[in-house]
Amino acid sequence: GQQLNQSPQSMFIQEGEDVSMNCTSSSIFNTWLWYKQDPGEGPVLLIALYKAGELTSNGRLTAQFGITRKDSFLNISASIPSDVGIYFCAGYLGAQKLVFGQGTRLTINP
Amino acid sequence: DAEITQSPRHKITETGRQVTLACHQTWNHNNMFWYRQDLGHGLRLIHYSYGVQDTNKGEVSDGYSVSRSNTEDLPLTLESAASSQTSVYFCASSPGTGVTGELFFGEGSRLTVL
Numbered sequence: 101g102q103q104l105n106q107s108p109q110s111m112f113i114q115e116g117e118d119v120s121m122n123c124t125s126s127s128i129f130n131t132w133l134w135y136k137q138d139p140g141e142g143p144v145l146l147i148a149l150y151k152a153g154e155l156t157s158n159g160r161l162t163a164q165f166g167i168t169r170k171d172s173f174l175n176i177s178a179s180i181p182s183d184v185g186i187y188f189c190a191g192y193l194g195a196q197k198l199v200f201g202q203g204t205r206l207t208i209n210p
Numbered sequence: 211d212a213e214i215t216q217s218p219r220h221k222i223t224e225t226g227r228q229v230t231l232a233c234h235q236t237w238n239h240n241n242m243f244w245y246r247q248d249l250g251h252g253l254r255l256i257h258y259s260y261g262v263q264d265t266n267k268g269e270v271s272d273g274y275s276v277s278r279s280n281t282e283d284l285p286l287t288l289e290s291a292a293s294s295q296t297s298v299y300f301c302a303s304s305p306g307t308g309v310t311g312e313l314f315f316g317e318g319s320r321l322t323v324l
Contacts (some may be wrong), residue, residue, distance in 0.1 A: 102253075106252070109250075131275075133312070137244075140302050140317070141317055141318070142302070142317050142318055143253070143315050145312050188252060188253065197258065197268075198313055200245075200254075201251060202251060202252040203253055
């Protein structure tokens with residue numbers, strides 16, 4: 101069954117606002133990944149986190165690997181229209197097997 | 211450029227028919243995966259393979275099968291399609307250089323079972 105809880109499920113914001121979403125689990129993960137999916141496309145990797153406590157940025161995106169290794173968050177600063185899409189957290193539980201959260205659908209009003 | 215391609219991109223079929231979705235990657239990746247995406251469930255793993263002749267069941271494998279006869283291809287077969295298998299299917303691959311390998315996804319195949 102689902103092992104990653106991602107929230108919120110959807111967000112409706114104004115252009116320019118900051119965005120925050122997170123993933124939690126009862127299991128310990130050794131890697132956290134954040135993906136973005138545009139309509140009609142497959143997910144594309146945004147940020148990868150490999151160590152507990154790690155904070156990594158990719159442009160306006162910042163993600164952190166929780167100290168307990170059971171959670172992670174993704175922040176987007178100063179949102180722009182092309183940020184629209186579905187964001188997925190994912191984590192490796194066992195060798196090579198990636199588990200995904202339910203996704204956060206981001207909608208931006210211009 | 212190396213890539214991963216899925217076909218068909220869209221398919222409509224009837225209950226009980228056999229359906230095969232193709233996945234082909236040119237990166238020479240060892241690992242290949244099939245996921246299905248449904249509202250409220252995110253991406254769920256159907257089957258995966260770590261190399262030629264290796265296949266493994268994921269969390270939602272019932273009603274699906276895969277075969278890996280070469281490095282490049284992992285076709286997904288629905289032996290007898292059911293309406294519950296209406297979904298968007300994504301194939302992915304990774305180099306398999308450790309548990310942190312990034313997955314590269316295809317563009318998806320939308321299957322409708324009537």
